[in-house]
Amino acid sequence: MKNLIASMLLTLSLISIGRAIDPTIAELNNIYLMYSRADYQSAEQKLISLSATNNPKSHFIYSLELGDLYFDKLNNFTRAESIYKLLSEKYPKDPRLPDIYYRLGLTYESEERYLESAQMYEMVATKYRKSKYAQDALDAIERCFKKNYQDLVAKVDGYPITRIEFDDRVSQSPGNYETFDVKKRLLDDMINERLMYQEALNRSLDHTPEFQSRLSEIRNNIMFQNWYDREITKKIKVTEGDKKSYYSKHKSEFIIPEQVSAREILLKTKPEADSIYRLITTYNLPFDSVASETSAAPTKNNGGDLGFFYRGVQPKEIEDVAFKLKSTAISQPFYSETKNGYLILKVEDKKPKVIRTYKEVAAEIENRLRAQKTEETFKSKTDGFKNASSITIDELAIKENRDTIAIIDGEAMTQKTINDYLAKIPPIYRSEFETPEGKKRILDELILIKTWVKQLEKEKFWLFNSIVGSLQETKKNLLLDNIRRIEVSDKIIVSDNDIQKAYQKNIADYKETKKIRTREITVATESLATALRKEAMSGKIPFDSLARQYSTAQTKWMGGDMGYLTPGARAKEIEDVIFKLDNGKISRIFKISDSAYTFMKVEEIVEAHTKKFDDVKTALQRSLRQQQEQELYSNFTGGLQKTRLIERYLVDEIPQEETPKIENPKQELPQQPPQQK
Secondary structure: OHHHHHHHHHHHHHHHHHHHOOHHHHHHHHHHHHHHOOOHHHHHHHHHHHOOOOOHHHHHHHHHHHHHHHHHHOOOHHHHHHHHHHHHHHOOOOOOHHHHHHHHHHHHHHOOOHHHHHHHHHHHHHHOOOOOOHHHHHHHHHHHHHHHOOOEEEEEOOEEEEHHHHHHHHHHOHHHOOOHHHHHHHHHHHHHHHHHHHHHHHOOHHHOHHHHHHHHHHHHHHHHHHHHHHHOHHHOOOOHHHHHHHHHHOHHHHEEOOEEEEEEEEEOOHHHHHHHHHHHHHHOOOHHHHHHHHOOOHHHHHOOEEEEEOOOOOOHHHHHHHOOOOOOOEOOOEEEOOOOEEEEEEEEEEEOOEEOOHHHHHHHHHHHHHHHHHHHHHHHHHHHHHHOOOEEEOHHHHHOOOOEEEEEOOEEEEHHHHHHHHHOOOHHHHHHHOOHHHHHHHHHHHHHHHHHHHHHHHOOHHHOHHHHHHHHHHHHHHHHHHHHHHHOHHHOOOOHHHHHHHHHHOHHHHEEOOEEEEEEEEEOOHHHHHHHHHHHHHOOOOHHHHHHHHOOOHHHHHOOEEEEEOOOOOOHHHHHHHOOOOOOOEOOOEEEEOOEEEEEEEEEEEOOEEOOHHHHHHHHHHHHHHHHHHHHHHHHHHHHHHOOOEEEOOOOOOOOOOOOEEOOOOOOOOOOOOOOO
């Protein structure tokens, strides 16, 4: 009976709460759902209908949302401006008036009316300093300042390119712009970028479905990163008390056990192992060089290096030997059942067990706690987003590959939705998401995206200045990429016949002279050189080991490796001998000076040849494409320049007055750069 009464009371309270909900909230929620489906036409029609109300409060809310739709989603800045202006005139005492002025500033800026934009931002930042967007307006003033700066370097059909913008580009890589000619080329690039951007707008490339979809995707990513920074990263606090408490409870995690650094040489038989052991210890040969030459273990490629290891990492028979040896000691050969052979170990270094102090690990603990709190906060926030939505998932439909697998706020998530997302994953990782479990992970990701996009739309996150600036640059770069692809990349044609002709025309460039790879040993006396050459000729000790042990040349640290020599690289007396030797042979001794005697071993011979067509085809194709690309780009931008009025004001650093160069003299121009007001 008590449960029944409680249930009835709960039902009645929910009904009363439902009646108290502002109807505009429900209507706006429906609008945000339309946004999430990119159904902007339906949202526009609905908002036009809703804003026709006589209720001042509702009229303001729906009209503002309609203006935001035109500005943010449809890029119809003229309509957005008219709505914002109407609201500011009709509701001059509304507390949201500074929000309207801030939006007007954004609208003017999008229309490249930078003076009016800066005036609006200044009004919000100074007159309404406690408003929601006061700081954003202040930041936006700085962005507009670059366009309102009086010192110009060029104008393109009246559009200013200011000295500040130009200097910003130079400062990104100052070493590349040291001469005036290079700076002029940079200005040409900036002029061409403006020409191409305007041409893309003239062709309405910003209204194509492909462009809108890509821009929307990037926009959402930018919004998410800004939201994450504002709501997660900046709100996570880790105190000194938190860190010390963690250290006290997890002290065992900061113990570094005893470690050994060792190298190994693996040999298949005991006689081989004994022989190598005697050579190393008798001649004091570099252990790593001998390992590289003789070891059967994969570690031979890095001199047998096992690195530092704790107990429990290496096989027991290795650990038993390594941890007993002293530092720099070399073990007798011993059998390793794990490696199926005989091992010789050299201990390079040893580190005792230590407990890291709080001071040593404080930063690490802070990172751990910050990561933990970040994960918890993020989960709490995103769970809140999901709880604010209606979500139904049919996991059986995923396993049975049925079409509709989930419904989010009335919108069906289908197999096509999953597959479209799957297609964006690089092929190397795609297979792990093609299983039912993988598709469920994709579905969870899509649900998260849907729910937080709806929430960020409610909070008008796209209005924040950091997002506005990023989106402006993103839009510009996307349009430049699109127009360049249409007019340049898509028009490049390089046939196999073109490549073959280029190969035959430039075949002289592909002729390679004879070259040999050698190693050298250089010592101070002829007698030592004679003894070492004899040892090298016997083959008992590797040539590179002898070089590392005895050579005085800088190449000793690379085992005497001199790389590939071509004719003319060394003295003629030496080359006359070296270039006649067979592979693997050792030269006679050459006297370089009274205190330098050298001899060399031929490691590899590459005879003179002409590179085959197949070996250079890819590089040739790339070169021909680059040539065509440059030609098409020059023709395209050159054609645009002929139809535009371009004024240049960049002069060399020498103080002087210069009449602007007029590239399209259809109208008279002032003798000096115009002063922006």
